[in-house]
Amino acid sequence: MKVEERWGSASFTHTLAEIGWMASLPVLMHLNERATGDPARDWLSAWARRYFIGTNLRVLVLGCGEGWLERAIASWPFVARIDAVDIAAEAVGRAREAAAALGITKIHYDVVDLNHDSLSADSYDVIVAHSILHHVENLERAFDQIERALRHEGVLLVNEYVGPKRFQFSDEVLSIVNELLACFPESLRRSALSGNTYQRKERPSEAEMIANDPSEAVRSDELRIMLAERFTILDQRELGGTLLQHLLYDIVQNFRSADPRERAMVELLCALEGALVDCGAIPSDFAMVAARRRAATMPIHKYDRQLIPRPPEARDVDADPLGFGKCQSRGSRSEGKRALTTFQLRMLRIALSSVRTHRRNLIAESRWRTTLEQMRFRRAGVSGFDWIAARWSAVSDPGLESDRAIGKLLSTMARIGADRLPGP
Numbered sequence: 001m002k003v004e005e006r007w008g009s010a011s012f013t014h015t016l017a018e019i020g021w022m023a024s025l026p027v028l029m030h031l032n033e034r035a036t037g038d039p040a041r042d043w044l045s046a047w048a049r050r051y052f053i054g055t056n057l058r059v060l061v062l063g064c065g066e067g068w069l070e071r072a073i074a075s076w077p078f079v080a081r082i083d084a085v086d087i088a089a090e091a092v093g094r095a096r097e098a099a100a101a102l103g104i105t106k107i108h109y110d111v112v113d114l115n116h117d118s119l120s121a122d123s124y125d126v127i128v129a130h131s132i133l134h135h136v137e138n139l140e141r142a143f144d145q146i147e148r149a150l151r152h153e154g155v156l157l158v159n160e161y162v163g164p165k166r167f168q169f170s171d172e173v174l175s176i177v178n179e180l181l182a183c184f185p186e187s188l189r190r191s192a193l194s195g196n197t198y199q200r201k202e203r204p205s206e207a208e209m210i211a212n213d214p215s216e217a218v219r220s221d222e223l224r225i226m227l228a229e230r231f232t233i234l235d236q237r238e239l240g241g242t243l244l245q246h247l248l249y250d251i252v253q254n255f256r257s258a259d260p261r262e263r264a265m266v267e268l269l270c271a272l273e274g275a276l277v278d279c280g281a282i283p284s285d286f287a288m289v290a291a292r293r294r295a296a297t298m299p300i301h302k303y304d305r306q307l308i309p310r311p312p313e314a315r316d317v318d319a320d321p322l323g324f325g326k327c328q329s330r331g332s333r334s335e336g337k338r339a340l341t342t343f344q345l346r347m348l349r350i351a352l353s354s355v356r357t358h359r360r361n362l363i364a365e366s367r368w369r370t371t372l373e374q375m376r377f378r379r380a381g382v383s384g385f386d387w388i389a390a391r392w393s394a395v396s397d398p399g400l401e402s403d404r405a406i407g408k409l410l411s412t413m414a415r416i417g418a419d420r421l422p423g424p
Contacts, residue, residue, distance in 0.1 A: 003087065003135070003215045010094065013065065019192045021241065021248040025257040029361075030270035034239045035288050039362065040314035041307075043159060043288060044072060044128075049305040051155045051234070051290050056080045057125040060149060062114065063087075063132025067095025067107075073128075074104045078305075083124075085112035086132075114142040119149035127156045134161040134220040143230050147293055156231060156291045158223075163242065163285025165221045166209040173282060176416055177201050177247045180269060183409040185401050188254045188262070201246055224287065231291035238284035243273045245285065261402040264354030265409060268347060272413050275343035281420035316361040321352035323369035326394035327376070327387075339374050343421065344384040347413065348373070351392045354406060385414035 017023060022031070035043035052059075055078045061070045064084035073079055086092050089111045096109045112119070115138040127146055136142045146156060163169065178200045181189065189198045209216055227233065247269065248255075255262045276282045322345070340348070349363050377387050389410055396403040 003213065009090070010066075013091065015193075019250045019253055021245045021252055024248065024252050024255060024266055026263055026266040026270060027244060027248070027252070030267070030274070031239055034274065035237050038310070040310045044069065045308055047157060047288070047290065048073075048076065049307050051157060052076070052078060052126055052305065053153065053155065054078070054125065058123060059083070060119070060124040060127045061085070062127065062129040062146075063135070064095055064109070065091050067098050067109075069128065069130055070095075070107050071099060071102065071104060074099070074106055080106065082107045083110065083120075084108070085110045087111065087113045114138070114145065116141070117145075119145040121148050122151055124149050125151055125154050127154065128159075129156070130159045131161065133158065133223055134217050135215040137215070137218045139219050139222060139226055143226055147230060150293055152293065152295065154292065155234070156289075158227065158287075158289040158291070159239075160223060160287060160289075161217060161220050161241070161285060162223045162287045163217070163220055163283065165219060166206045166217050167204055167246075168206065169203060169242070169246070169285070173242060173246070174201070174203050176282075177243055179412050179416060180243070180247055180272075180409070183405055183412050184251075184265070185405055188265070188405070189251055190254060191250050192253050193250055198251065201249075224289075227289055227291055230294075232294050234290040234292060235288075236290075237288040238277055239286040239288060240270075240273045240277045240284050241286035242277065242282050242284060244269060259402075260356050260359040261354045261400075261406060263359055264350050264406060265402075267350045268406070268409055268413065271343060271346045271350065272416065275417070275421055279421055313361050318353055318356065318360040318363045320364045320366040320369045321349055322366070323372035323376075325352070325391065327380070327390045328393040338378060338384075340377050340384050340387065341422065343417075344388060345370060345373070347410070348388050348391060351388065351406060351410060352395060355395050355397075355403075385410075385417070389414070 021027060029039035032042055033039040036046035038046070057079045059070075059073055059079055059082045061073070061082060061084040064070055064086045065088070067084065070082045070084040073082055084092075084095065084107055086095075092109050092111050099107045099109075114132070114136045127150060129146075133139070133142065150156060181198060181201060186197045190196070191198060204212075248266075255266050257263050257266075273282075277284045349365070353359060353363055377384070380387055380390070382390070389407075392407060392410055396407060398404060398407075
């Protein structure tokens with residue numbers, strides 16, 4: 001199957017959307033936080049406040065697929081026209097039909113192959129490239145055309161896989177993925193594609209990647225370098241995905257966000273990956289970048305559009321579980337000056353919240369409850385991970401398979417983090 005036929009297939013793209021690592025509310029909230037600092041704000045609307053400069057804007061969406069991104073942009077009154085392009089004619093056709101059904105007239109569609117085709121010169125105030133550039137082999141031409149198509153003060157927004165070419169990630173990443181996978185019960189390791197239970201995840205060979213999709217991550221490892229060489233970088237956010245995309249692929253659908261314990265498992269994975277990326281223990285395979293042509297001169301900070309309100313779901317907040325509660329096996333009571341790290345506090349909040357009968361969308365982070373937790377921890381005279389295990393043991397039910405899985409996950413995360421993360 002040709003690349004354009006593969007990505008034009010509705011069944012393929014819909015299946016991928018259901019089993020890919022982002023098909024999870026906790027993962028999406030984690031990515032929101034990585035991109036915007038707020039789990040309740042999506043990257044697109046949050047970045048629009050700063051990088052959609054002025055009014056009556058003309059926007060180009062590269063790799064539009066079935067059109068969700070440009071349909072979201074179309075609701076913004078400061079955007080006058082959107083051109084949306086993709087290599088897959090069938091997907092473009094479905095996107096065109098969806099926009100017409102909603103009565104959206106400001107979106108104009110076309111079939112474009114960034115490896116060969118040209119873009120209109122000096123035409124766009126904003127160009128958005130979302131999960132498309134890592135499929136482009138002729139990056140030199142693609143970036144030439146993007147630079148040509150941007151207006152003098154235009155902005156390029158990139159949200160992309162920038163990890164190893166053809167998914168040839170390291171042995172260390174593969175080892176961590178399989179250590180974490182082993183924590184889950186069989187019901188959560190069941191493949192949606194085959195029905196089999198994963199015993200371990202494998203790294204695909206380059207030959208397998210090419211046979212499956214010759215465009216997948218064809219030059220992904222060069223994207224950061226080429227962006228920095230050709231454009232002025234305004235902002236860059238490290239989203240992660242290094243572990244999550246491979247670990248959760250084809251099993252993410254098993255973790256129910258409405259189940260507090262299963263949701264907690266995914267949140268713990270997100271917290272661990274974020275901490276490992278932030279301290280440099282593993283690279284970030286996904287990144288968001290805002291950039292401009294090198295010739296642009298107007299200060300970007302002059303255009304700071306007001307943020308849209310947070311969604312109503314952001315008001316659905318659980319009380320902070322820290323500060324009170326039992327702790328098994330506290331150890332000695334020697335006072336110390338150590339403190340739980342931000343990552344360990346997040347781990348503890350997630351673990352303690354998992355035993356609630358219902359989980360709300362967000363967990364509050366009370367300053368005084370955090371202070372009380374830190375005081376109790378210092379008096380315990382144990383390591384940060386031992387403190388988390390002791391607090392978890394006091395509230396968990398070892399008769400529940402899910403609680404045993406969380407306990408195993410906490411223990412494995414402690415082992416993974418012991419040599420890679422800073423902490424008391």
